[in-house]
Amino acid sequence: MEYDFREIEKKWQAWWKENQVYKTIEDPTRPKYYVLDMFPYPSGAGLHVGHPLGYIASDIYARYKRLKGFNLLHPMGFDAFGLPAEQYAIQTGQHPARTTAENIARYRHQLDRIGFSFDWSREVRTCDPSYYKWTQWIFLQLFNSWYNPVTDKAESVDSLVTLFRNGSYREVLTGNLNPGDIDWENMTEAGQQELLLRYRLAYISEATVNWCPKLGTVLANEEVKDGFSERGGYPVERKRMRQWSLRITAYAERLLTDLQEIDWPESIKEQQRNWIGRSEGALVTFQLKDLKGGIKIFTTRPDTIFGVSFMTLSPEHELVDEITTLQQKAQVDEYVMSARNRSDRERMSEVKKVTGVFTGAYAIHPFTGASLPVWIGDYVLPGYGTGAVMSVPGHDERDHAFAIEFGLPVVQVIKGPDEWDIREKSYDVKSGKCINSDFLNGLDVQDAIPAAIRKIEADGLGSGKIQYRLRDAVFGRQRYWGEPIPVFYKDHIPCAVADKDLPVVLPEVDKYLPTEDGEPPLARAKDWRYNGLFDFETTTMPGWAGSSWYYLRYMDPGNQEAFASAESLNYWRQVDLYIGGAEHATGHLLYVRFWTKFLYDRGYIPVGEPAKKLINQGMIQGMSMFCSFVRRPDTTNNTPDGVFLYDTPSPIEGDVMRIPYEFAEFENGKYFLTREKLKQLKEENILFRDVEFISGKDIASMNPVYAGRLRELRNPGRVELQYEVEKMSKSKWNVINPDSIIDKFGADCLRLYEMFLGPLELSKPWNTNGINGTANFIRKLWKLYHTTGEGSREMQWSVTDEEPSREEWKILHKTIKKVTDDIERFSFNTSVSNFMICVNELTELRCNKRAVLEPLAVLVSPYAPHIAEELWEKLGHSTSITRASFPVAREEFFVEDVFAYPISVNGKTKFNLPIALTLTRDEIEREVMLAEEVRKLLAGKTPKKVVVVPGRIVNIVV
């Protein structure tokens, strides 16, 4: 019989489920391997063909590793808290838990149809109280920990209290961390708690945050793109708020240096390096003239300190009010106000515009004693360094622009090229010799920097300092659908909920909106108090909380006593292969490393990095279809029903509109919308209700403006569509649903085709037309195990126990070798084409030998598990093919003793000459020179040189 993928795929999916084929248990006798996919956020739109790409790749790898004898952990779950479900809840009043559960059910159904080998008994959902109990527990560990700079790891706050108690904190908490003089025993409890909050890894503080009024919540830096929210695209503004944050900055250095030990894509590492943004420099205090105190600045160029001609503060700087003189006050106030009201977006779009105002105050140059005017400028960022800079217009582009704008002096202190005009352009290059710089004169920049720092430290002006761009992660969200932060307030002091009271379950509320006083939705919860007495924290955790440790929960998902047992943690240790999208570079992938390091420090887990190897799968893009249109005379709008479609690939007015991909028909390399399809489209989509085709002639009679251009237009029995490759998205009408592909071609075919499209990491457009190739392959594979009777198409099972021929052995083992190499280097596309070659060659030989076809089924099984399982059963096995062993390539079956050497003259191949591979260089050369063709090609000339590479090539140079 013909291969019936519908029946057979259903059969095996049910069988796998019933027999728990993919259930994993710890087995110390076997080596473990952990393959993880980034778990999906179950959106309402369901999966499109781009989503499973990475899952298919990881599934193939997992199945391969299983066949190689590894004990596989290959779980899946859902990142189920998040904004879209809550936005939907606000609109419809439906509880987000309900829509989330529905979406998960749909995802699960779609995933099941693809035939993944996930161990669903280990499924996690971040919104499940039995899961977020441990997310909250980890939060409390962060709350109860501080970062000890001496031991360079996180410790319990108890050890910090001990330091405060016995006074030895001074040796540990130096520089910025130094709290000044502490008399712990005589402090009030509130004072003590206030102090500890400055060191806890989870802490609450007044901070400038990204506030998104439209979403009603704060956002983390990586959730903001170009001044708009990543989700929804709403404007974001800066606002000072009391906020929960995580002290990820404590881990900046380790997050940076440990990148060296993990096998992750260079682009991800580079993005993380940039995001962490380490720079070495110095903190220096410039005393104020005629005022107490000074301005503390951070600079990476202490070598240019003699080039300072003014100071600049950010408008938000705390000293602004203090130092502004009476005369300047009005101007300064106005500037500060306007700077504050400008959104980030505006500030960014006006990057080139230099603005600022003089405070009237002066600082004193620490070495020359010169008076330096103190300015305010919004090019100085409040959040970086100290929010103030020493301005060196000679050697910093931004300072230069500011100095020119306001007529401030430009001093050169580094010797650049002779023709360089320092008035024209600052010399920012970090090389050259110091000039006009007192004790630094004559030193190269590279030597001057440490020399300047030494002097600054010796004179007590400041110290060397490493600065990071990385900010602490804002952790509170003024939203409903997230993990409640397990904290309550006693006399306004945040206190940890006791472990025994976890989880703090998300309470029911009447509406998912902020209260009238602008409190988060959780403030609506009735009688929601800790022990009936204390107010709970009302913000919830951000979307990335649950995903920062989920890979650990899979190791022991049912555990009630701990987030995972020591045994399972020690067995599975870390993810061996992690596959997911590159868009998480500075979000999830940084946070999961941070939480991992923290849990490692506190001794809860045995490894300090979450994933040994990471691969980013590329995006599968969609083909968006466009059709030329003209407006109906009686309308001015561009909605589909206000237009006529006409047939031309080059629209006369440049106006095109989108047509849903599934209505396009493909013919001769072009896409068309036919009359029939248009009819269907009009029925299915109300937007297209009144759309009609129009002929060129009618366009002209409708509107004489087009009359002269009629030649371009053709008669529209159908219209040609233009297309563009874009991101696959519902709004672009270019989404392909895997279900529709599976219905038509089967899951194995989808799996093969997704892999066949190209290298995993590359983005590439989906084109359903090509899928016939892999569908044919599956048919041919099936046929290989069958014969068709004389004159009939009836297929009969036909596998013999005959000994394969030498040629057949060779095909098999060559394929084993290639496919093994391909999988090992994650080159799944090439292994699919190797399968095709193998099946083509075996078909040619009419090979039906068990000794060849049985290993072939195993070889194919990671890619096309359903058909492989069916063939395996028909071959007489009663256990699953997943319990088989991956075949091993035996070289003796494919080594050749003769090689057809390409013989080239001056690097250009002329012909092939078979020569025994056992011959030496000299013997090969002799053989080649004797050949008839060579004599002809040389035409009597003597070669200058003959290059012989045994087993590869012969090149004759004349």
Place this chain on the structure above:
RNA sequence: GCGCAUGUGGCGUAAUUGGCAGCCGCGCCAGACUUAGGAUCUGGUGCCGAAAGGCGUGGGGGUUCGAGUCCCUCCAUGCGCACCA
């Protein structure tokens, strides 16, 4: 502007170490069969040329007996960062 990728037939791509460029598939062309199908099978298909032959991996230059692969330079596309002192 800075950083990181990527550029190969009409299309998706292959070439693992510097060694026959274009494997495999789509599409296309020609043919066979005919239960007339968007089915199956056979052959062909980088470009120019009737052929011999020539030209070809984004452009230009270089190293080498030999370059898709290495180096320099320019261009294009994508992604990331972007007043980070």
